[in-house]
Amino acid sequence: MSAGGGQAVMALREMGVVDVTGVEVVESLPLVVRGDPHHLEFFDGVFGFVFSANLDQALFKEKYVKEMERCVRDGGVLAVCVDSEVKEVVELFRMSRFLLAENVTLVGTKMTMVVMERVGGVS
Template sequence: MEKQIESLLNKISIVAIILATLTLILLFIQIPETCFNPNTILKPHQKFPKSSCDASHRTLTSPDKQSRRIWATKAWQNGVASLLTTFLDLRDQNHFHNNSHVLCVSAGAGHCVMAFKGVGVSEITAVEIVESPPLVSRADPHNLPFFDGVFDLGFSGVFDRALFPGRYAEEMERVVKVGGVCVVAVEECGERVVKEVGNLFRKSEVVGVKNVSLLGSRMTRIVMRVNAAS
């Protein structure tokens, strides 16, 4: 009985091996429908490269074209428009003029640069931890690479996100000349927070507070005039 069972198992094994072998042979000799048939005659631009050296490079979009595509979006234009409104208000209050040298700290992708250009300012410097050419250069807002008192106005639309607010304020204040202004925006707040922010700018006095809409968020804009040399 055992010999019969062993003989049956051997037969089954042989049949399984034969079927597996036939299946492999069929896979090798048959071209799947999804594969490229090497016998197909292709036009020159359709030919597959023989190696990576023969492969033509994909046409890449230049950084300038990429930037212009972003600037054309509705989200970008709305962001710039909101900043443009508050900058016009600041100019009307004589906090800066078209010949002022403006610094944008933590400038992000550069909305503030375009907004300042929109109100007529030509001399604008913008910095951020990660650069966004051609509008924004790379620099640490806690250690600004500028001489003392070289700007007429310093602006930050994200002051409440600073890792070290005291140092951030000190650096903004240092690079703005006496008589110039530091303008910061924080999440919409009351008098207590405004006073706390003002205290961080130890050589300046708060000369204006206003709730505004910036980049789709309700913010409180605080204007401080620098009264003492850094």
């Protein structure tokens, strides 16, 4: 989500993830399709993994996270890289449980990656 020019999409493909879809307000084909991260046009539970490095910039963080959780199937993984406090981020996820948080460097920027697992419930 909020894939920008597709750098994360390309990195995932280079790591061997074949089926990757990047979404951004401005299309950047072939890696990124146009879409609003607050209103994704995907079926419920369609993905096994959702990643975003732009939760901190989301206009409506709760809605952004709700869309992430809606699109991930039960048992699927959600990961966000943020500058925010881990506790604040974890509290945004209503249908997921905390797995881990660790410091990472993403495109030369130090951030915290928070990883959650979708545990079910009504979206």
